Amino acid sequence: MTEFFDQLIETLQNEALRRPGMNASQATLNELFSERKQTVPRELPAVHAAASAAPRAPEPMPGSSPAAPAAQEPTPRRQLVPGTLEHLAETVRHCRNCPLCETRLNAVPGEGNPHARLMFIGEGPGADEDRQGRPFVGAAGQLLDKMILAMQFRREEVYIANIVKCRPPRNRAPMPEEAAACIGYLEHQIRMIKPEVIVLLGATAAHFLLKREEGIMRLRGRWLEYDGIPVMPTFHPAFLLRQESAKREAWEDLKQVMRRLGIPVPAPGRTAR
């Protein structure tokens, strides 16, 4: 049994204990588990993977005679092919299109299988993601990993990205102008990956990708569409960490996604691969 299921069952049991008259039997629990502004050019500029990584020569010590220039190995440069996710990621790492570049430690382009059937899109990087340059690696990311496993996928089989690629200070939501400056990268990613289903994590992602104004309580669990691709909005894992009781609804949303992808929904108690 996955930890996600464990947490889900524990949440329901606690909820049942708080509600007089609610049957918390295992059977009951099992039953329950049964025109956008384009600011990024369509053709991204050519970049070299090692363009900014050339080692600098050390400064000479005061009073010392200038050292003969050391023979330097030419820095190997890997030409990235325009139109690939790797090329886009390198472009993002050098991007200075909005003020978030001033406060980031690392841009977080996104990661995963370039041919993923399933894509998860969140709001933006947090502190852990900013430090590591990778999406969803903090506590919320660990919960997302469990959700992915519960859906019979491995993390490396899906693709994970965000609306903005650099961390908004103090984890605030992205400003409209920041999202407008960055959304073109995500649009490129979606066009390249062509996922069969997109899962939007939280209302902010739905707001900026789909221009929906409703809160996540109204949006979640309903099939929407982006550029012909079915989209399922659900709760952000960070919200689920604060609101454990919402995990049951999140799991219902994820089960809809599994059915859409033709993946059997595991019965509670079964081991996910």
Ligand code: SF4
């Ligand atoms: S958030 Fe997006 S647009 Fe802004 S600097 Fe980072 S990559 Fe560029």
